[in-house]
Amino acid sequence: MAIGDRRALFQSVVETALAAGDTAQPEVVESALGTPFLERKVSLRARNVNVFYGEKQAIKDVSIDIGKRQVTAFIGPSGCGKSTFLRCFNRMNDTIEGCRVEGEILLDDEDIHAPEMDVVPLRARVGMVFQKPNPFPKSIYENIAYGPRLHGLAASRADLDELVENSLRRAGLWDEVKDRLDAPGTGLSGGQQQRLCIARAIAIHPEVILMDEPCSALDPIATARVEELIDELRERYTIIIVTHSMQQAARVSQRTAYFHMGRLVEVDKTERIFTNPAHELTEAYITGRFG
Amino acid sequence: MYGTLSNGHILSGFDKDMRKLRKRVLKMGGMVRDQMERLQLALGHDSTEQARQVIEGDRPIDSQEVKVDSFIVSLLARRAPVGRDLRYVVATSRIVTELERLGDEMTQIARVLCQEPLPEAGCDGHSPRAEVQRLMGHLIVLLDTALRVYEEDDARQAEVMVADELPEQIDLRDRLKYLVECVFDNRQDVAEAVNFMLVLRSLDRGKRHIDNIAEHVIYLVTGEDVRHQ
Numbered sequence: 222m223a224i225g226d227r228r229a230l231f232q233s234v235v236e237t238a239l240a241a242g243d244t245a246q247p248e249v250v251e252s253a254l255g256t257p258f259l260e261r262k263v264s265l266r267a268r269n270v271n272v273f274y275g276e277k278q279a280i281k282d283v284s285i286d287i288g289k290r291q292v293t294a295f296i297g298p299s300g301c302g303k304s305t306f307l308r309c310f311n312r313m314n315d316t317i318e319g320c321r322v323e324g325e326i327l328l329d330d331e332d333i334h335a336p337e338m339d340v341v342p343l344r345a346r347v348g349m350v351f352q353k354p355n356p357f358p359k360s361i362y363e364n365i366a367y368g369p370r371l372h373g374l375a376a377s378r379a380d381l382d383e384l385v386e387n388s389l390r391r392a393g394l395w396d397e398v399k400d401r402l403d404a405p406g407t408g409l410s411g412g413q414q415q416r417l418c419i420a421r422a423i424a425i426h427p428e429v430i431l432m433d434e435p436c437s438a439l440d441p442i443a444t445a446r447v448e449e450l451i452d453e454l455r456e457r458y459t460i461i462i463v464t465h466s467m468q469q470a471a472r473v474s475q476r477t478a479y480f481h482m483g484r485l486v487e488v489d490k491t492e493r494i495f496t497n498p499a500h501e502l503t504e505a506y507i508t509g510r511f512g
Numbered sequence: 513m514y515g516t517l518s519n520g521h522i523l524s525g526f527d528k529d530m531r532k533l534r535k536r537v538l539k540m541g542g543m544v545r546d547q548m549e550r551l552q553l554a555l556g557h558d559s560t561e562q563a564r565q566v567i568e569g570d571r572p573i574d575s576q577e578v579k580v581d582s583f584i585v586s587l588l589a590r591r592a593p594v595g596r597d598l599r600y601v602v603a604t605s606r607i608v609t610e611l612e613r614l615g616d617e618m619t620q621i622a623r624v625l626c627q628e629p630l631p632e633a634g635c636d637g638h639s640p641r642a643e644v645q646r647l648m649g650h651l652i653v654l655l656d657t658a659l660r661v662y663e664e665d666d667a668r669q670a671e672v673m674v675a676d677e678l679p680e681q682i683d684l685r686d687r688l689k690y691l692v693e694c695v696f697d698n699r700q701d702v703a704e705a706v707n708f709m710l711v712l713r714s715l716d717r718g719k720r721h722i723d724n725i726a727e728h729v730i731y732l733v734t735g736e737d738v739r740h741q
Contacts (some may be wrong), residue, residue, distance in 0.1 A: 468592060495594045497735030501517065508521045508595045 236452040255351035263457040264289040264429060267276055270324035272314060274306050279305045281483040285326075287429075292451060292460045293472035294491065298506065303463045306480065307431050310461065311347035312340050328332065329428070345372055349423035352434040354414030356421075358404030361398050364406040364417055365389065384424060391457075392420035393450050412443020416450060423458070433463040436469065448473050467507055471495045479503040515592050517545040517626055528741045529587050534663065536583065537604055539574045540611050541659040545572070547618045547667035548652050554622065555645045558629050565624035573615040574646060583703060596732075603732035614655070614721040623713075625708050632682065633703050640708045647715050651722065660724040667733035673726035 244377070253457040263289035280302045287293050296301040307312065312333060314320045326333045333343055356364050366428055368374075375381035378388035389395040394416045398409070400462070406417050414437060422430055432451070436444040451473050453458060453468070464470050470477050471491060478488040487500045498504050520527045547569050554562035587593070593601050621644075630641040654673070661670045684738050689708060694700035727738050 282665050467594065471594070496598055498595055505517045506594045508593070509526065509596050510520065511522065 225468065230302050233386075233416055235365050240256050258467050260287045263287065265461075266325075266327040266330075267306075268310070268325040268327075270322065270326060271307070271311060272302070272309065272323075273321040274317070275389075277320045280309070280482055283480075283483075283485045283487055285478060287459060287461060287489055290457065290477065292462060292474040293488075294474035294477045295463045295480060296477060297486075298468060298511065299465075300482075301480040302483040303350065303480045304323065304433050304477075307433055307461060307463050311349060313344075315340065316499060334335070342372075345425045346427055347429040347431060348425065349425035349431045349433070350415070350422055350435045353438050354411060354418050356409070356414050357468055358405065358407055360401040360403045361409070361417065363420050365424045368421060372425055374425060388420040388424040389417075391423055391454070392416045392497065393446065393453070394420055397478050410443070414445070415439060415447055419447070421453070427458065429461065431457040432460065432464050434463055434465060439511045441465065444469070452453055460490065463508075466480050467495070479506060481506070517612070521728070523591075526591055526597075529591065530597070532585065533574045533580070533583060533601070533604060536580045537608060537611070538659060538663060540573065540580060540608065541655065541662075543573050543576060543651060544611050544618070545659075546653055547615055548648060550563065551618055551621055551625075552648050552652070553647060554625055555641055556632065556650065558641075560629070563622040563625040567619055568627070570615055570619040573612060575606055575706065577612040577716050581605070584608075599732050599735060603728040606728045610721040610724045610728070614718050617721070619719040620714045621711050624701050628703060628707050630702075630708060630711065634704075634708070635691075635697075635699035640711075641705075644711050644715065645707075647712075651715060651718055654722045658722050658729075661726060661729045662732075665729070665733050667730050670726040670729040670733075674723060674730065 227281060227479075239330060249431045250422055252306060263286045265511060267286075270280055270283045271278060281307060283302075295307060296307065297303050308314045308324055310328075310333070312322075314322055324333060328343070328346065332338065357367060359367070362385055365388050366381050367383060369384050371486065375384050386399075389398060397413060398404075399416075406414065409417060415438075419430070419435075430485070436447050439447065451462065455475075462470070462474065474491045476488060477491045477494040479486045479494065479498070479500070481502050485505045487494065489499065493499075495507060547566050550562050550569065553559065554566065584601055587601060591597070616646050630644055632639050632641055634640045657669065657673060660666065661673065691700060691705040691709060695702050695705050724739070730736060730738050
C-alpha cells in the first residue's frame, strides 16, 4: 500500500461505522487492513455481547476472538466495561443481581450460555484470578488441593501431593513454600499470595485463566514475578488480563483490546497498539491525552 | 468517566518535554543551515576564511547532537512514550543523526575549499564554482522545507519531497566520465577535477540526508516506514 493509504482506509472504515451509529468492529478494521484477525486458533469467541446492570448498559455489542495460548490484555479507562466483559467468559456476572448478558460466547465452540452448560465445570475450565489475593483461610497445601478434590482430579493422596507440587512449581512458588506447606496461605506475602491464587487456579487444569488487575495490589518486584509467571503460563493456557497499567499490557500480552464506554474500540497485536494504533481514541488513551 | 480528547497530555510536563525536544532539533537544523550559508559565501567570495569558519562550526553541531541525544534518552526513561509519542521520539533521534551527518558533509566541502578553491572556469565552459553555489542554494531550500515539515508534522509535503528529484541532477558517474575525459585531453587540471568531484559527492550525500529527514517525518506522522522503498 502507498504511504498513508492504510491509515486512510482505516479512517474510512471507522467513519462509515461511526456514521452508522456504531463503533467500528475490530474484524471489519482488521480485514480492511488486510491482516489476519488471529494467527492462532480461537479459544474464546464473543459475538454481539451486551451486558446490562438493570437499565444501564455496560457492554455494547462487543465481538472479539481470543487466541489460544496467548495473553490478551483488556485496557481502557475506569468504567469502560473491561472487567464486566472479562467476567462474561466464566459467567461470573450471573452472581450479580440485575445483571443481564445478551449475545453469544463460545468456549471451544461450546455456547457457555447453553442450558446444558453447568457453571461449575465452566469455571473449572475458565479460572479466575482477582485484583486482591484471596487465599482460603487454610494451609498452603489445602488452598491448592481444594479444587482438585472438589472436581475429583486426584485418585489418591499421592496424586494430590503431585498435583499440589506441580501447580506450585508452575506458579514459581514451590521453592519458597515447600518446607511450610502446612502454614496458612494468608501468612504469605502479597506477591506470594497472588501466585498461590494462580497455582490454585491452574491446579484444576483450566483452559483459560482470567486475570482482573492481578498486580494492582503488589509492589514492583512481586509484580515482575507475576508477569514472568504469566509469560511462562501462556505456553499452556489462554490468558486474558485486565490491567490499568499500559506498560504491563505492553510487557505481557501478545494482543491488546481497547475498550471505551462499553464498546470495543480496537483490538490488534500489542506491538501495533502501542506503536501505531488505528483509532484516535486508543492513541489518546495510551499517550495520556484524555480530557 | 473520560469522554473527550485533549490536544495535550494529561501530564503537562510531558508536553513541555516534547516541545523542548522539537525546539532543540530545530536549533540544530538552524546551525547546519548557517554552515551551508557560510559555504555559499565562501564559494562566492573565494574565501578560505569563511571555509575555515565552517570547519570550526562543526564542533558546536556535534555537541548539540550529544545534548539532544541525551535529552531523548532521559525522555524515554522518564516518560516511556508510546504510540505517536514513541514514533516522534524515535524519528527525532534519526533526524538528529541526519542533521549531524549533513553538517559533516558541509565540513568536508569546506576542507576541500581550504585546500584548493574551486576554479571559476571548467573544461566544459561552465563554472564549477557557480555550479556548486547553485546546488548549495538548492540544498538550503530543501533543508528549510525539511525543517518546516518536521516543525509542522506535514507528512503530505514530506511525501512530495521524497518523491521529488533535484531539478539539477547530481549525476556523479556522468560528471566523473566527463572530468576524466577533460583530464586526459589536458583540458582540466587533475587536482581541480578531483576536488570538484569531492564537493559534488558531499552535495549528493547531503541531499540524501535531507531526503531521509522527510522520510522520518512520514514515519512520525503516519507510522509508515518508507525507507528503502
